[in-house]
Amino acid sequence: xxxxKLLEGVEILENTADMDMEIxxxxxxxxxxxxxxxxxxxxxxxxxxxxxxxxxxxxxxxxVICEEKPEADVPFVIVEDSRRELAxxxxxxxxxxxxxxxxxxxxxxxxxTTTTTLLKSMLEQTTKGKIGLIGTNNNLIGDLIIPTxxxxxxxxxxxxxFAGMVKAGCEYVxxxxxSHALYLDRVYGVEFELGVFTNLTQDHLDFxxxxxxxxxxxxxxxxxxxxxxxxxxxxxxxxxxxKATCPVFTYSAKDASADIFASDVxxxxxxxxxxxxTEGLKADTSVSIPGMFTVYNALAAISAAVKLGSGLAxxxxxxxxxxxxxxxxxxxxxxxxxxxxxxxxxxPDALENxxxxxxxxxxxxxxxVFGCGxxxxxxxxxxxxxxxxxxxxxxxxxxxxxxxxxxxxIIEAILQGIGNSNTGVKVIEDRREAINWAVDxxxxxxxxxxxxxxxETYQIIGHEKIHFDEREIVAQALAEHACR
Numbered sequence: 001x002x003x004x005k006l007l008e009g010v011e012i013l014e015n016t017a018d019m020d021m022e023i024x025x026x027x028x029x030x031x032x033x034x035x036x037x038x039x040x041x042x043x044x045x046x047x048x049x050x051x052x053x054x055x056x057x058x059x060x061x062x063x064v065i066c067e068e069k070p071e072a073d074v075p076f077v078i079v080e081d082s083r084r085e086l087a088x089x090x091x092x093x094x095x096x097x098x099x100x101x102x103x104x105x106x107x108x109x110x111x112x113t114t115t116t117t118l119l120k121s122m123l124e125q126t127t128k129g130k131i132g133l134i135g136t137n138n139n140l141i142g143d144l145i146i147p148t149x150x151x152x153x154x155x156x157x158x159x160x161x162f163a164g165m166v167k168a169g170c171e172y173v174x175x176x177x178x179s180h181a182l183y184l185d186r187v188y189g190v191e192f193e194l195g196v197f198t199n200l201t202q203d204h205l206d207f208x209x210x211x212x213x214x215x216x217x218x219x220x221x222x223x224x225x226x227x228x229x230x231x232x233x234x235x236x237x238x239x240x241x242x243k244a245t246c247p248v249f250t251y252s253a254k255d256a257s258a259d260i261f262a263s264d265v266x267x268x269x270x271x272x273x274x275x276x277x278t279e280g281l282k283a284d285t286s287v288s289i290p291g292m293f294t295v296y297n298a299l300a301a302i303s304a305a306v307k308l309g310s311g312l313a314x315x316x317x318x319x320x321x322x323x324x325x326x327x328x329x330x331x332x333x334x335x336x337x338x339x340x341x342x343x344x345x346x347x348p349d350a351l352e353n354x355x356x357x358x359x360x361x362x363x364x365x366x367x368x369v370f371g372c373g374x375x376x377x378x379x380x381x382x383x384x385x386x387x388x389x390x391x392x393x394x395x396x397x398x399x400x401x402x403x404x405x406x407x408x409x410i411i412e413a414i415l416q417g418i419g420n421s422n423t424g425v426k427v428i429e430d431r432r433e434a435i436n437w438a439v440d441x442x443x444x445x446x447x448x449x450x451x452x453x454x455x456e457t458y459q460i461i462g463h464e465k466i467h468f469d470e471r472e473i474v475a476q477a478l479a480e481h482a483c484r
Contacts, residue, residue, distance in 0.1 A: 152175070
């Protein structure tokens, strides 16, 4: 592809490159530069691509997009924001695949994975087509699993995924859109068919600093969407309705003025049932995931399906056939008279939601095993400690991806939130030992919640990712427990 084609839509401040130059590849990591490639120097939080321009040139890069004149002797294109222009160039490089897809973006602190997973299953049933999914657990093209590193990939990988989905024959792509991705322009230039906003609660303040900045980052999705779908029961979402520049469709479990409203909500230990209502139509709805949060996730998915052309009854029937979501209120088979649940809850609101759900059906004690991630929002640690102590009968404080922080410092912050609570507290730094202890401690009718890891099958300690699947650990603990 010639350079001029790659640079279509790029705001150029200065250029020394031949626009007819042939470009054979595109990269923003100098280690991936090859002969004939275009290197985009992106400023990151841990490294600055401008410092690696010389490495890229030595590896064969023939042109550089950057924000300042490079020291290396190489043709260059200077732009104001190379990260944003990476998104533009990547789209051009892969043939603007997003324009050939109907993309549904889902953002919010909680519910993104469940909403997109439910909607994927629903659309597969109603359209009989292959559906693409980009999210936290995995990227999927139909049933083909593509491992993922981030909730929303960098713009180059994102456009590459879109291109693969077009090639595979996908019409719809369902996508979790993180606040980081919106702030860092990973989805810049992507026009979403629908932008779904689930909720906003405290998380990622290590990055965004304030809730206002966090909300502003999330709200960027609506400026890139043809239609917004908003949770009318969430205070932050309600405020977005007034700011939206596109048509807005609302859902609610409390306000009958919403476009889709849930009535006659019944919460059960193995799922939820409610009546979905819209424009005089009603449809009985059931989802095999427990918790009030499931009602909201289901409403978001049904709203999206309806806006994409499904009838209300058709959408309700389809969601009733959806299986549970890995790592979201996931019941681990134990063969015992106590229950083990794995949930991804790693924010205060998510932890409170899942614990309230469990308290609604637990016959005896609720035992919560949890920690907080290192190198992440430290402000939420005591808040989560307080929530765990208030809603549990026994709390086991442990680790959860400590990364480069000292685990005992993270645990200490959690314990500050627990304070002098009357709830029993056990500190076991090693998460495997903590799970083993909880299984040994469990009695008939108890529910053990393993919070924070969810779908993850690893622990990050220092910079090393270690295999750590809680399902395997529970199975081993149960086997050892039976031998005692």
